[in-house]
Amino acid sequence: MTWKQVFTSSVGKKLVMGLTGIFLILFLMVHAGLNACIWAGDGGEMFNKGAHFMGNNWVPRILELGLFAGILLHIIQGFLLTVENRKKRTIGYEVSYNEGSKWYSRSMGLLGTLILLFLVLHLSHFWLPNRSNQGFLLGEEINLYKKMKLEFSVLWVVIVYVVGCISLGYHLAHGFQSAFRTLGVHNRRYNTMLISLGYGFAIIISLLFALMPVSFYLGWVE
Amino acid sequence: MEPYHMNLNLKVWRQKNCKTKGEFKLYRVENISSEMSFLEMFDVLNEQLIRDGDDPITFDHDCREGICGACSMYINGKPHGPWQANTTCQLHMRAFNDGDTVVVEPWRADAFPVIKDLMVDRTAFDRIIQAGGFISVNTGNAVDGNSLPIAKDTADTSFAAAMCIGCGACVAACKNSSAMLFLSAKVSHLALLPQGGPERKSRVINMVAQMDKEGFGACTNTGACEATCPKEISLTNIARLNKEYLFASITAGR
Numbered sequence: 001m002t003w004k005q006v007f008t009s010s011v012g013k014k015l016v017m018g019l020t021g022i023f024l025i026l027f028l029m030v031h032a033g034l035n036a037c038i039w040a041g042d043g044g045e046m047f048n049k050g051a052h053f054m055g056n057n058w059v060p061r062i063l064e065l066g067l068f069a070g071i072l073l074h075i076i077q078g079f080l081l082t083v084e085n086r087k088k089r090t091i092g093y094e095v096s097y098n099e100g101s102k103w104y105s106r107s108m109g110l111l112g113t114l115i116l117l118f119l120v121l122h123l124s125h126f127w128l129p130n131r132s133n134q135g136f137l138l139g140e141e142i143n144l145y146k147k148m149k150l151e152f153s154v155l156w157v158v159i160v161y162v163v164g165c166i167s168l169g170y171h172l173a174h175g176f177q178s179a180f181r182t183l184g185v186h187n188r189r190y191n192t193m194l195i196s197l198g199y200g201f202a203i204i205i206s207l208l209f210a211l212m213p214v215s216f217y218l219g220w221v222e
Numbered sequence: 223m224e225p226y227h228m229n230l231n232l233k234v235w236r237q238k239n240c241k242t243k244g245e246f247k248l249y250r251v252e253n254i255s256s257e258m259s260f261l262e263m264f265d266v267l268n269e270q271l272i273r274d275g276d277d278p279i280t281f282d283h284d285c286r287e288g289i290c291g292a293c294s295m296y297i298n299g300k301p302h303g304p305w306q307a308n309t310t311c312q313l314h315m316r317a318f319n320d321g322d323t324v325v326v327e328p329w330r331a332d333a334f335p336v337i338k339d340l341m342v343d344r345t346a347f348d349r350i351i352q353a354g355g356f357i358s359v360n361t362g363n364a365v366d367g368n369s370l371p372i373a374k375d376t377a378d379t380s381f382a383a384a385m386c387i388g389c390g391a392c393v394a395a396c397k398n399s400s401a402m403l404f405l406s407a408k409v410s411h412l413a414l415l416p417q418g419g420p421e422r423k424s425r426v427i428n429m430v431a432q433m434d435k436e437g438f439g440a441c442t443n444t445g446a447c448e449a450t451c452p453k454e455i456s457l458t459n460i461a462r463l464n465k466e467y468l469f470a471s472i473t474a475g476r
Contacts, residue, residue, distance in 0.1 A: 006471040009430055012467075081440055081442075087332075088332050089439075092330060093296065097300050100444075100449025101397075105443070181443050181460065183465075184466075186462040
């Protein structure tokens with residue numbers, strides 16, 4: 001069989017979702033870890049150093065290309081799968097079956113869309129102005145800590161970020177364990193472990209990210 | 223539990239054939255015993271319809287003892303009705319109370335087109351099996367079953383997967399109309415046993431290809447199939463199928 005056959009089969013398409021999903025999970029860990037430096041209590045010095053490294057060293061810049069490729073693949077494939085899967089039942093049920101599965105497992109497309117909308121706002125707040133001001137374009141490097149403080153002084157922005165984080169949390173609550181199932185982890189003891197790990201990861205990551213705008217808004221960090 | 227009698231309102235999907243549009247029709251059945259099975263209640267309704275000169279409701283059924291996989295009603299928003307690990311024929315009327323309204327629909331999936339009323343065409347499953355759900359053996363004397371040692375827990379896991387009766391409730395329950403639980407049960411059943419070894423790779427590749435060709439959706443691991451399966455086929459079979467497919471697709475072929 002050809003690689004095309006593999007990756008256009010229903011199982012192969014899910015494999016792409018799972019692999020890119022796990023890659024994005026790894027990215028979230030790095031992102032959350034680095035951003036947690038805002039709580040260092042040094043007025044953003046450590047955080048800005050980290051941000052400078054991520055923006056100016058060629059290793060994270062190359063990895064960033066991979067990240068965008070991964071995100072795009074995850075979004076496009078996810079969108080196509082959702083549309084295709086919907087088409088498989090032209091006439092729906094009068095009474096729908098909701099007991100057997102969690103609502104967030106059934107709503108990965110919706111949660112993904114919410115995260116995407118949040119991402120557009122998020123990238124336009126930080127990534128875009130930051131990258132366009134680095135060296136080659138509009139002059140001076142942005143003080144990202146100050147930028148965070150500025151953006152997160154607006155209530156609606158904070159609310160949108162918190163909603164984005166909640167969507168991410170539920171997306172991960174299903175996605176984390178589902179990705180490993182898709183990769184073929186079928187042993188019961190590993191699955192049990194991965195489900196707990198997935199819930200833990202989803203809660204910690206979304207809470208950590210949501211606390212960042214909240215911390216600035218409520219003045220927990222100076 | 224003391225037997226009791228009930229009157230029920232039924233909202234049943236009626237459709238002449240796959241080309242015409244269907245609709246729900248309301249029926250009333252009276253004096254139904256709590257000891258009847260759900261299909262017996264439908265027999266009563268059909269006799270009533272025949273007496274009135276109406277067209278009786280077509281539905282699939284065969285063994286009526288929960289092992290053949292023929293019955294296929296989607297009752298009150300769940301394949302095979304409200305009970306767990308149960309087929310429609312083994313659903314008894316004590317699951318309902320006097321005055322209840324029961325909505326009965328056919329399996330909904332484009333890969334399972336309605337033949338008439340509540341009967342759907344599930345031959346897609348047969349074609350998936352034909353694509354690889356078997357082992358090829360040479361003719362001759364039957365081999366002694368005990369000549370191949372198989373670990374007890376492996377045999378148990380395989381038999382648990384082999385419990386699948388191919389009723390299609392997993393497809394009916396899945397929001398993607400995916401046949402993955404069915405397929406994974408058939409693949410796991412053979413992949414776990416030494417007899418399934420020689421065709422292990424081609425089996426999973428061909429059966430997945432056939433499933434896609436038949437127009438079933440992709441699995442998103444929601445678990446709705448496992449929750450409604452009358453034979454309690456485990457979701458871990460799907461993960462095993464994914465592993466089998468991944469391994470086969472990386473290593474198989476020229």
